Amino acid sequence: MNGPAAPCEAGTGPYQRPLEEHLGLPVDGVQSTADCEAIRGFQTENSLEPADGYAGLATYRTLVAVQARDQPNAAGGCPVRDYLVTCVDLGRQLLWAQLGEDVLFDPVPVRTGRDSEETRTGWHEIYWRSRDHVSTIYDDAPMPYAQFFDEGQALHGRLDDLYDGGGSAGCVNLRLGDAQRLWDLLDVGDQVYVWGTKPGTGT
Template sequence: MTGRRVRARTARPLWGLIAAAGLLIPAGIVGAPAAHAAGPGVTAGERGAAPCSLSTGPYQEETERHLGLTVDGVQSATDCAAIQAFQVKHGINPAQGYAGLYTYRAVVWEEALARPGGPGGCPATSGVVVCIDMDRQILWVEEAGAVVFRPVPARTGMPGYPTRTGWHEIFDREKEFWSTLYDGPMPFAQFFDRGQALHASYRDIWEDPGSHGCVNLRYEDAKTLWNILRLGDEVYVWGRRTGD
């Protein structure tokens, strides 16, 4: 992690912008609702569930602990049913009850949401900063040290295409951008370092490989960020994405 950068920036309250956009929720922290976890136009229920796997996954104990199951690190029919329901809820495909990496990423995200005092790890600034934790594959927004956009799952760069760490700044925004380099859509693109941007993705957010360096988000999460961020807002990136 690089050192804190102190900048002379006038803080602006995001609460007014969020409320004006109809995004304020009673909990006081904003993010995409669970109903959009599977992506635009596809619900978790529509994905359905694959046959239940009785194999023990590499993240069995962590998943058991998170779901309130008996923590013994051994898959059972009860474990599989609970893990499968969790996977369907979050649009993890296939939803077969196996505690693999994608399931663990969803566990980490839920635990970051529930962490008292916020997810932690992002340097405090006097203004707005988009916090991107590649270790946990999550993104959130703080203003003057307070979380104003709750953590959401993110997908950062794959090996060979790393998302660049350190301090950045949003310098360009394109609502309907098409990448000519990779021949694909980048809705709600907000560029922070050369060609790397925050943007919506139509792929499952949990899957590998990672991106080509951009920070991929679920469609509704990227749309919400588009409505509350502006040119000049800071972005701080740290950690490293791990895969299968």
């Protein structure tokens, strides 16, 4: 039987205000005990670790995905087609998949290419898949559930923190569980559409 939760003692995070607003808390940008406990509850509900009440980048990116869940393509950035399209929104750092106007894979947070190594925009096609792929370019880095769509750029899972290092070398990184679910949905020949500008990059 679990004992009482440890006191929530995280300080003010860089994304304090968006979390406060979403959770119906006073929007003052300053962490309180009530804020900390509410943010920790949000993290727990969305399987984020650590669930410590700190409004950091991983929690914010998850918030963006949650807020987009009902209508991820409300702005019309991803073309609606009568075939399956995996949509990669660089501006919001989100990925989802849609068939026509039906969303078959709910939006999830991703990490795309860093400045000078941006994920290439436009239409792409998955041309090769490798479930247990290991990079031959980047120090034997694991790339589980890799689905390659453009000259070495791939959708793939990441074993480590999704948000360390400022960005990928062009691939679209997903949390491991999300990458596995996407692998189960897609196949060679499926279409990927990438658009927008990742915050902090030049294109």
